[in-house]
Amino acid sequence: MENYEARAQTFEEALLSVDRLEAQNLISKELKTCTPFEIIEKIIAPALENLGTKWEMGEIALSQEYMAGKISEELMIKILPENSLSRITSPRLGITTLGDYHLLGKRMVASFLRTAGFTLLDFGPIEPEKLVERLKEEKIDILLVSILMLNLTSKVRKLRTLLEEEGLEMKIIVGGAPFKFDPLLYKNVGADAMVPDTSELISTINRLAGKKT
Amino acid sequence: MDRVLSTLSFEEPDRVPFFLLLTTHGAKETGVSVKEYYSRPEYVAEAQLKMQKRYGHDCLYSFYYAALELEAWGGEAIFYEDGPANAGRPIIGNLEEIDALEAPQVSDSPELLKVLKTTERLKEKAGEEIPIIGVVMSPFSLPVMQLGFAPYLDLIYEEPTHLKKLRGVNESFCVEWANAQLEAGATAICYFDPLASNTIIPREVYLKTGFGVSKHIHSRIKGPCVTHLASGRCLPVLADLAKTGTLGVGVSILEDLGEIKEACGKQLAVLGNLNAIEMCRWTPAEAEASVREAIDKAAAGGGYILSDNHGEIPWQVPERVLMDIAKAVRKWGTYP
Numbered sequence: 001m002e003n004y005e006a007r008a009q010t011f012e013e014a015l016l017s018v019d020r021l022e023a024q025n026l027i028s029k030e031l032k033t034c035t036p037f038e039i040i041e042k043i044i045a046p047a048l049e050n051l052g053t054k055w056e057m058g059e060i061a062l063s064q065e066y067m068a069g070k071i072s073e074e075l076m077i078k079i080l081p082e083n084s085l086s087r088i089t090s091p092r093l094g095i096t097t098l099g100d101y102h103l104l105g106k107r108m109v110a111s112f113l114r115t116a117g118f119t120l121l122d123f124g125p126i127e128p129e130k131l132v133e134r135l136k137e138e139k140i141d142i143l144l145v146s147i148l149m150l151n152l153t154s155k156v157r158k159l160r161t162l163l164e165e166e167g168l169e170m171k172i173i174v175g176g177a178p179f180k181f182d183p184l185l186y187k188n189v190g191a192d193a194m195v196p197d198t199s200e201l202i203s204t205i206n207r208l209a210g211k212k213t
Numbered sequence: 214m215d216r217v218l219s220t221l222s223f224e225e226p227d228r229v230p231f232f233l234l235l236t237t238h239g240a241k242e243t244g245v246s247v248k249e250y251y252s253r254p255e256y257v258a259e260a261q262l263k264m265q266k267r268y269g270h271d272c273l274y275s276f277y278y279a280a281l282e283l284e285a286w287g288g289e290a291i292f293y294e295d296g297p298a299n300a301g302r303p304i305i306g307n308l309e310e311i312d313a314l315e316a317p318q319v320s321d322s323p324e325l326l327k328v329l330k331t332t333e334r335l336k337e338k339a340g341e342e343i344p345i346i347g348v349v350m351s352p353f354s355l356p357v358m359q360l361g362f363a364p365y366l367d368l369i370y371e372e373p374t375h376l377k378k379l380r381g382v383n384e385s386f387c388v389e390w391a392n393a394q395l396e397a398g399a400t401a402i403c404y405f406d407p408l409a410s411n412t413i414i415p416r417e418v419y420l421k422t423g424f425g426v427s428k429h430i431h432s433r434i435k436g437p438c439v440t441h442l443a444s445g446r447c448l449p450v451l452a453d454l455a456k457t458g459t460l461g462v463g464v465s466i467l468e469d470l471g472e473i474k475e476a477c478g479k480q481l482a483v484l485g486n487l488n489a490i491e492m493c494r495w496t497p498a499e500a501e502a503s504v505r506e507a508i509d510k511a512a513a514g515g516g517y518i519l520s521d522n523h524g525e526i527p528w529q530v531p532e533r534v535l536m537d538i539a540k541a542v543r544k545w546g547t548y549p
């Protein structure tokens with residue numbers, strides 16, 4: 001059975017109408033002919049990426065993207081458990097808000113990546129100083145930072161300085177409202193990339209990790 | 214005042230009115246920390262008056278910070294040295310707590326009383342000359358702070374009964390809070406409702422939820438209200454917003470101002486839409502160009518107030534930029 005695009009679209013429609021049952025039926029059907037990874041790569045991830053683009057373009061609302069992510073993650077956990085050996089473990093990813101208590105962005109991004117088969121370490125709303133201590137022990141290749149408050153974006157700069165002082169190398173991808181309203185902000189705070197929505201996230205991760213997409 | 218009133222009646226005044234919605238800048242002005250600034254109502258009043266004199270904009274803003282309402286409900290605000298306070302931990306941890314929820318009385322809340330004091334003082338000094346803009350969070354948007362964002366979205370989609378209960382409690386609070394500010398001297402209320410924006414909630418869901426709330430609230434607030442979407446998008450819901458009884462709408466840089474103005478017609482006045490984040494690093498030329506573009510797109514025929522697109526100018530915006538904006542409005546905003 002080919003034509004993944006049409007199947008991804010059907011799945012996307014089920015998500016958009018917040019139809020859990022239909023989404024589940026579609027995935028159960030897929031499982032008869034596809035491996036979990038095929039389903040993730042060809043159906044679930046493209047559907048979610050497409051919803052990310054649609055949100056960015058103003059075509060759908062955040063609540064729809066949130067519910068779609070939530071339903072997909074529930075389905076995914078069943079077919080590819082959190083500790084499954086076939087999850088993607090390279091590059092090693094971490095995520096934080098660097099002290100911002102607005103956690104929804106981080107939660108949605110983490111959920112998207114887990115649903116897309118990645119493993120990632122969630123550092124929570126940790127401050128740069130403490131994070132650097134943790135990063136000395138846990139090797140991370142790419143750190144994702146989600147920030148909603150403009151004043152807290154300066155913590156990325158702070159983190160970058162501390163990482164340099166410790167000789168720790170890693171890429172930083174930032175996202176969240178202030179970075180979207182000012183597309184130059186990510187550079188000013190010393191991040192390597194800004195991703196406005198989840199649609200470009202996997203390709204950006206692969207690019208920064210030096211992988212071909 | 215006349216300038217603002219004529220534009221709200223879709224007439225062209227002498228020049229485009231502009232609102233610099235300044236908050237934490239007052240702390241710099243006063244030379245104290247943000248936390249201390251908001252502990253003394255007279256600080257806020259004096260700073261508002263001083264800043265209005267300096268920039269010559271057309272309003273005084275009695276808004277402190279959104280999490281102040283959460284404090285009134287028993288929650289906490291977290292203060293920063295270089296930005297607005299944020300909401301601390303949600304006050305509602307599970308559905309049963311919604312059943313037991315009671316709205317605070319305005320007169321019992323030291324935080325809200327501070328804002329009322331600021332408002333009274335502003336009114337004393339400004340009289341009928343400069344409009345005083347008060348702020349309430351919409352009962353449809355406040356729960357983001359009361360519950361946390363994700364649990365609230367879950368509630369909207371999956372718990373209609375509890376949503377309704379919460380709505381009832383929040384509505385009575387909002388009406389009392391808005392009317393108290395009007396009584397203290399506020400000229401108009403800015404009703405912050407970013408969840409009405411299709412950036413956050415799709416129109417179909419809004420029509421079944423926040424729309425009714427807003428309509429109900431507007432009919433009970435005893436003064437003029439403007440709805441602000443805090444830089445969320447608005448085009449698909451403009452006609453609905455007009456039906457809530459609101460006089461105008463605060464709009465975002467994410468949409469074309471000309472298109473918005475056209476869609477608003479004479480139904481809704483437009484407030485906006487300078488990019489409050491990019492503003493932090495505007496050169497004089499960029500400030501002038503942004504002001505000019507906004508005026509070109511929206512000022513004709515009145516029904517327009519120039520302001521930022523969020524309803525608050527970030528701490529990081531330098532005084533120099535605010536001055537550049539003020540100058541540009543005087544240069545380009547004069548009606549023929």
Ligand code: B12
Binds near residue numbers: 149181527
């Ligand atoms: C809804 C809203 C509110 C609501 C709810 C806020 C909340 N979350 O708690 C209310 C009315 C309560 C509110 C209040 C305030 N708000 Co407000 N609000 C908004 C609005 C419209 C949406 C915010 C939101 O939570 N979105 C949901 C999150 C999940 O979206 P997101 O961060 O964009 O994330 C998405 C993507 O960016 C991406 N993403 C996020 N992080 C990452 C990371 C990576 C690595 C990647 C790849 C992607 C990614 O994925 C997410 C899903 O697509 C924005 C403006 C806007 N148009 O976005 C302002 C905004 C966030 N508010 C702002 C401010 C300042 C405030 C207040 C401090 C105002 C005040 N003085 O009190 C308060 C703070 C209250 C609090 N909670 O502490 C500013 C923040 C920037 C600034 N100026 O500092 C904004 C950006 C408005 C603006 N244009 O300036 N607000």
